Amino acid sequence: MSFTEKYKPRKLSEVFVSKEKILMLKKLILERKSVILNGPTGSGKTSLVYALADELNYDVFEVNASDQRNKNNIDSIVRPSSLEGSLFGKGRVILIDDIEGLSGTKDRGGVQALANLLEESKWPIVITTTDAYNQKISILRKRSGLIEIEPFDSLIIFNILKKICDNENIIYDETALKELSRRASGDIRAAINDLQNLTSKNKELGKESLENLDDREKKEEIFTALNLIFKSKEIDKVINSIEKTNIDLDEAFLWIDENLPLQYLKSKDLFNAYENLSKADVFNGRIVRWQYWRFLVYRNFFMTAGIALSKENKYINFSGYRRNGKLLKLFWAKQKNLKKISICEKISEKNHVSVKRAVKDIYPFIKLIYKSGKTIEELGLDEEEIEYLRK
Amino acid sequence: MQRIWTEKYRPLLFKEVIGQDKIVERIEAMTKNKNIPNLLFAGPAGVGKSTVALVIAKELFGDRWKENFLELNSSDERGIDIIRGVIKDFSRTRAMGDVPFKLIFLDECDSLTKEAQQALRRTMENFTDNVRFILSCNYSSKLIDPIQSRCSVFRFKPLDKEGVKKVIEKIKKEEGLTINEKISDALYDISDGDVRRVINILQSCASLNKIITEDLVFSLVSAARPKEVKEVLELAVSGNFVNSRDKLLDTMLKHGLSGLDVIKQIQKEILNLNIKDEKKLILIEKCGEVEFRMVEGSDEYLQLESLLAAVVLYGK
Numbered sequence: 001m002s003f004t005e006k007y008k009p010r011k012l013s014e015v016f017v018s019k020e021k022i023l024m025l026k027k028l029i030l031e032r033k034s035v036i037l038n039g040p041t042g043s044g045k046t047s048l049v050y051a052l053a054d055e056l057n058y059d060v061f062e063v064n065a066s067d068q069r070n071k072n073n074i075d076s077i078v079r080p081s082s083l084e085g086s087l088f089g090k091g092r093v094i095l096i097d098d099i100e101g102l103s104g105t106k107d108r109g110g111v112q113a114l115a116n117l118l119e120e121s122k123w124p125i126v127i128t129t130t131d132a133y134n135q136k137i138s139i140l141r142k143r144s145g146l147i148e149i150e151p152f153d154s155l156i157i158f159n160i161l162k163k164i165c166d167n168e169n170i171i172y173d174e175t176a177l178k179e180l181s182r183r184a185s186g187d188i189r190a191a192i193n194d195l196q197n198l199t200s201k202n203k204e205l206g207k208e209s210l211e212n213l214d215d216r217e218k219k220e221e222i223f224t225a226l227n228l229i230f231k232s233k234e235i236d237k238v239i240n241s242i243e244k245t246n247i248d249l250d251e252a253f254l255w256i257d258e259n260l261p262l263q264y265l266k267s268k269d270l271f272n273a274y275e276n277l278s279k280a281d282v283f284n285g286r287i288v289r290w291q292y293w294r295f296l297v298y299r300n301f302f303m304t305a306g307i308a309l310s311k312e313n314k315y316i317n318f319s320g321y322r323r324n325g326k327l328l329k330l331f332w333a334k335q336k337n338l339k340k341i342s343i344c345e346k347i348s349e350k351n352h353v354s355v356k357r358a359v360k361d362i363y364p365f366i367k368l369i370y371k372s373g374k375t376i377e378e379l380g381l382d383e384e385e386i387e388y389l390r391k
Numbered sequence: 392m393q394r395i396w397t398e399k400y401r402p403l404l405f406k407e408v409i410g411q412d413k414i415v416e417r418i419e420a421m422t423k424n425k426n427i428p429n430l431l432f433a434g435p436a437g438v439g440k441s442t443v444a445l446v447i448a449k450e451l452f453g454d455r456w457k458e459n460f461l462e463l464n465s466s467d468e469r470g471i472d473i474i475r476g477v478i479k480d481f482s483r484t485r486a487m488g489d490v491p492f493k494l495i496f497l498d499e500c501d502s503l504t505k506e507a508q509q510a511l512r513r514t515m516e517n518f519t520d521n522v523r524f525i526l527s528c529n530y531s532s533k534l535i536d537p538i539q540s541r542c543s544v545f546r547f548k549p550l551d552k553e554g555v556k557k558v559i560e561k562i563k564k565e566e567g568l569t570i571n572e573k574i575s576d577a578l579y580d581i582s583d584g585d586v587r588r589v590i591n592i593l594q595s596c597a598s599l600n601k602i603i604t605e606d607l608v609f610s611l612v613s614a615a616r617p618k619e620v621k622e623v624l625e626l627a628v629s630g631n632f633v634n635s636r637d638k639l640l641d642t643m644l645k646h647g648l649s650g651l652d653v654i655k656q657i658q659k660e661i662l663n664l665n666i667k668d669e670k671k672l673i674l675i676e677k678c679g680e681v682e683f684r685m686v687e688g689s690d691e692y693l694q695l696e697s698l699l700a701a702v703v704l705y706g707k
Contacts, residue, residue, distance in 0.1 A: 257693060261632045267704045270632060274700035278684065278693065285688035326640065326692070333644035340647070351397060352441045353587075354464040354499055359647055361436065362397075365591040368611060372598040378394040 003196045004189050007164055009044070012051045016044060016156055021147055025052060025126075028145050029093060034118045034125040036141060038132035039149030042187030045128040048149070049095050058091040061123075074113040082121035094125040099137055111137060118143045151186025154178075160188065161195055165205070170195075172205040179210055221245040222255055226321050229256065229307050230263040231314060238308040239301065249300060253280070256303060258324035269311045276306030339388045346379050396594040397587050400562060401442055403449060409586075410554035411439050414545045418443060422450050425490055429515065429524045431500075431539065433531035434547025437587030440527040444496045447525070451490050459486050459493045466499045471507035475514050482522045492523050500526045501533035508535045515541060549584025552576075558586055562593055569602040577605055581612055619646075620656040627699045628664060628706035635703075636696050643692070650691025654682050657698065670705040677701045 009015045012022065028035045029052065037045040053060045061081050082094050096114065118125055118140065125144075129137065132146060158181040165172045180198075184191035198209045228241040242252045257277065264270045280302035287295045343366070344358040351362060369376065370389035381389070402408045405419040421427050427447070432440040448460035461481045463474055478495060486493045503511065512535070515524055524542070528534060531544060550558075559575045562568065570578075582589045595611050596603050619642040626635035643653060658678045661671055681698045685691050 257696070261636070261700075267630065267632075267700070267707070271700045271704040274697035278681075278689070278697035281689045281693045282684050282687065284690070285684075289688050329640060329644060337647060347395075348464070348467070351395060352401075352445070352462065352498075354466045356466050357436065357499075360652075361587065362591060364614075365595045365611075366395075368595040368614060369598040372595075374598040375393060376395055377392045378398070 003164060003168075003192045007160070007192065009047050009051050010054060012055045015048050015051045016152065017048055017149060021149070022048070022052065024145075024147055025049075026056070029056065029058075029124040029126070032122065032124045033145055034121070034127070034143065035145040035147060036132050036137075037126060037128045037147050037149055038130070039128075040130055040151045040186060042184075042189035042191075043149045043151045044188060045149050046095070046097055049093060049126050049128070053093050056091060058093050060093050060095050062095040062097055074110055074117065078114075079117060082117055082123055082125065084122075092123045094121065094123055096125065096127045099127050099129045099140070100131060100134075111139060115139045115143060152184075152188045152191075154181045154184070154186070157181040157184055157186075157188055157191045161191060164192065164195065165199075168199075168203070170199050170203050170205060172199075173207050176205050176207050176210055180205070183210075222247050222252065223321055225252065226255060226259060229304055230259070231316075233308055233311070233314065235305045235309065238304050241304055242300065249296070249303070253277075253284075253303060254324035254326065255321065256307060258326075259321050260307070262322065263315060264311060265315070266312070272310035273307050276302045276310055280306065339385060343379075343381060343385050343389065346381060346385075350379060396562065397590045400558070400565075400590060402439075402446060405446055405450070408439055408442060408446065409557050410550040411443070411547055414547065415443065418447065418545070419450075422447050425451065427451075427492075427494075427523050429542045430526070431531065431534070431542035431544045432525065432527040432547055433529070433544060435529060435549055435583075435585065437582075437585035437589075438547045438549055439586070440547055441496070441498060444494075444525045444527070448494050448496075451494070452486075452488055455487050459488070459490070461493070461495045462498070463495065464498045465507075466502040471503065471510045474507075475510065478514055478518065478522075482518045485521055492521050494523055494525060496525045496527070498527050499529075500538075501528035501530055505535060508538055512537050512541065550586055551584065552579050555579045555582055555584065555586065555589055558589060559593070562590065566597060567601060568593070568597055574603055574605055574608060577608060581608070620648075620653055621660055623699070624657060624660050624664070624702060627702040628666070630703055630707065632699060632703050635699050639695060639699065640692060650685050650695055651682070653691075653695060654678060654685070654698070657695075658682075664706065666706055673705055674701060 015022070025035060025037075025048070037048070039045050050060055052058075061078075063078055078094065078096075081092070114125075114127075127137075127140060127144065132141060158178055161177055161181060162172075164170075165177070180194055181191055184194065195205070199205050222245065225241040225245055225247065228238050232238060242249060245252075247255075260273055260277070261270060264273050280299045283295045283299040283302065287293060287299070340359070340363065341355065344355050344363055347353070347358040347362050347366060348355045351358065353362065366376070366379075367389050370386060373390075375381075375386065405415050405422075408415050418430075430444075432443065434440055444462075445460075448456040452459045461477070463477060465474070474497070481495065482493065497511075500508075500511075515538070526534075526538070526542060531539060531546070556575050556579065559570060559578060563570050578589055578592065581592070592608065592611060593603070596607050599611075600607060619638060623635050623639045623642060626638060639653070642648065643650075658675065661674050661678065664671065664674075677698055681694045684694050
């Protein structure tokens with residue numbers, strides 16, 4: 001039996017959601033209103049609904065991604081059970097689990113049918129989603145309450161895992177268990193699954209077990225693909241090099257971009273290769289813009305065969321491949337820039353200019369003034385912001 | 392209280408506005424008659440578009456100008472829907488005082504998409520009874536015709552040397568600065584007629600020293616402008632692609648530069664490179680192609696990398 005099933009909270013007292021949110025949900029359900037639970041994967045949305053239904057002694061009628069939720073099915077399956085009374089006069093909750101599964105083509109009209117149902121249903125309808133602000137379901141949002149479910153704190157995950165270990169007689173290294181909890185980034189289901197996978201063999205979680213979990217397999221896959229692209233010129237092999245792996249094109253693109261200049265040492269080769277990578281990127285832009293996915297074929301071609309054929313002669317040197325650090329850098333820069341943006345918002349307010357213009361034209365001068373030790377009280381900057389400017 | 396000089400010295404009355412004499416004359420007359428059509432102010436940054444809009448509001452509504460004047464920025468507000476919502480709320484109530492309409496100032500209109508402009512145009516029509524719009528933009532050609540045709544268009548020009556010097560003179564007197572003739576010439580050259588820029592430079596100079604020297608001005612101006620882009624290019628010319636592109640990413644992130652900001656600078660710098668003119672021609676062509684690809688929606692950083700690879704190849 002899977003741990004996730006075995007240790008699923010069955011009672012409200014076992015659920016890790018704040019009291020006030022539970023009360024909010026309870027109130028809406030008792031008033032037979034519909035509600036959207038918005039929260040990341042594995043934050044316990046579905047379990048919450050079941051546990052609450054258990055407490056209220058309600059039945060749960062669940063429709064999930066494995067059922068097709070097109071207009072017909074909504075009307076023929078969900079609708080009747082939302083209108084009719086239940087057996088033995090028990091209350092009922094209709095749970096539409098993970099509404100994202102409602103794909104554009106297969107579940108056509110499903111959202112609209114569901115929206116109509118929200119108005120008519122005799123029973124409360126609960127919809128779970130990881131993206132309540134998606135345009136596709138805006139019509140549902142307008143007709144329902146919204147409760148935000150937070151991801152699990154890693155400490156809570158740690159405590160849950162610890163209990164499971166004790167219960168299953170698993171020997172664990174505390175640091176490893178902490179690391180495992182942290183890596184789950186708030187997804188309790190993933191954490192429990194990882195724990196089960198790692199300990200299934202010998203009921204032990206040691207320090208080195210986590211390495212197995214790491215994307216070791218993935219790395220090998222991408223290295224093989226990169227080898228084909230950078231070292232060979234056989235177009236038919238190269239074309240499928242990425243498709244054969246589990247790596248998505250975006251990630252592969254970053255790997256290629258990062259390692260290209262380390263592999264192609266002649267500037268003519270490098271120039272040609274970047275020309276082709278640039279073309280692949282142009283097709284990517286067109287996919288995003290026109291939502292025309294067949295362009296993927298061309299993107300893939302230019303970033304695989306295009307790169308392979310850009311070299312005049314094969315390179316035989318071997319050097320390892322580097323992971324692309326761009327995303328991490330972007331993340332940190334964004335964190336750093338938050339302060340700058342908040343300063344520029346204040347400038348913008350006082351100075352009748354847009355934030356963008358404040359960033360470009362005014363901020364550099366304000367910074368110089370603060371660096372010289374002067375302050376401009378009018379801007380109303382707080383201590384932290386002033387310190388940031390003087391740094 | 393220490394203030395931002397651009398606000399401290401922002402004109403409050405029509406007669407204080409420097410430059411744009413003809414425009415001010417006509418708008419002042421309209422304001423006196425309390426008869427204002429929708430207005431469109433086109434022109435570069437820092438030449439008085441927002442100032443004139445604010446002066447109109449203050450003249451029309453007196454002390455109650457803040458209640459009757461709504462200032463929105465197209466490039467910051469998230470999308471036309473939000474703008475429309477705010478406009479709707481604002482125009483629901485009648486104007487206070489004896490002026491029959493309120494004013495909405497919508498800055499940087501040229502950053503709106505064509506679709507958003509269509510929506511704006513309908514909004515403008517729906518509220519003609521009790522609202523007048525003042526739109527501002529850098530390039531009127533970026534606005535759709537129906538909007539242009541609903542507005543009286545005023546084209547603001549960069550201030551001339553005389554105008555910029557007047558501004559400098561005023562601030563010099565009020566703040567007790569020492570600025571000689573040669574330095575105010577230099578300030579004008581740097582400013583391209585952008586008064587906001589001149590005043591910002593003056594304030595940051597003055598925060599260091601009230602006696603303003605040419606060295607001080609130039610050191611501040613270059614400190615406020617990232618010069619790393621030039622170094623990125625030089626690294627590429629020397630054949631060091633990896634360092635060049637790393638420096639590029641760091642520079643873009645550090646200064647919050649967009650790909651287009653960078654390529655504008657690169658394009659200018661290419662002309663100064665120490666390579667054959669024929670190669671400059673090839674690089675400029677590549678520059679144009681990369682800029683085109685960016686505008687079309689490609690990844691800015693990757694496109695710049697491909698440009699750097701070209702510089703490595705042709706820079707030799």
